[in-house]
Amino acid sequence: MKRTSAAICLFTLCATVLFGCVPGAGSAQEPPEKTVGSPIVVGFSQVGAESEWRVANSESMKSALSEENGFELIFDDARNEQENQIRAIRTFIQQDVDYIVFSPRVETGWTSILQEARDAEIPVIVIDRDIQVEDRSLYTAYIGSDFRREGETAVRWLESLMQRRGKADRPLRIVHIQGTVGSSAQIGRTAALEAALERNPNWEIIAQELGDFTRAKAYEVMGAILEETKDIDVVYCENDGEALGAIDAMEEAGLTCNAGDGVIVISFDATKLGLTYCLAGKIALNVECNPLQGPYVADLIRRLERGETVEQIMHVDETAFDSFTITKEMIEGRGY
């Protein structure tokens, strides 16, 4: 790794000048030399700003990889285009940054650019969404969510609700609003729903549309669905923005959203705004997707700087909230 060897050379030079050869100096307990001198330069390609979640994720990265913490962050917003992300990563390589971090729009199409980063000996950290590459060693680590597990949490909750109500075998008419197709957030959450449909032959997807993880798009597609039918039991939205847009459309159409006698809305993210809707009963279940990944990235880089071996896959901690048990206090204490 280019920077680690540079740090080692720098350390060797300092050690020779200051202490002669002192084995063990510069051990894991000490701050990286570069936090004292030059900052660690990190190029970060953020996928966009499509949701509240994404804004919180960008803020988390900016505050963890700050100057005070010994970093220089070069932030690039790809405006939801993979091409822009590839271009930004190539620019980071030309700038010879110390680390490249990116949150991929979709899982595929990264092999060539990662090969370029490897040729330039720049370590790459993937955050938020995962990628699919044949050679996993093309990137150093992935820090993000286990999206399939998030989806499992949602569908198991729905199964258990139906069982408690003695309705496990009744037909369940589901509207599915998907996130950005090909992103691991969409793939994992969709896969869990599809597996639940296999287990529950009485569950039926009556409409499946793309909401692009945005409130505006979900409002639009939900409005079109409602022109066809209002006979809906569940709306499974793949993030809070979509849930809010779908709720707006349903309320305008005269439907009530709640886990009692209304439409059951399931969402992901658990942002403060999303949880406010959960507290009001409009979102029945909100599965957390934790955007506060900056500190994990900063910690990982520090460990790499110290020459430590790191896990290649790290999932962030996540939980879930339902409208039966959520309290105001739970929302107030949250960071996003």
Ligand code: AHR
């Ligand atoms: O990849 C995480 C997803 O992307 C979040 O659920 C969503 O809000 C965001 O835009």
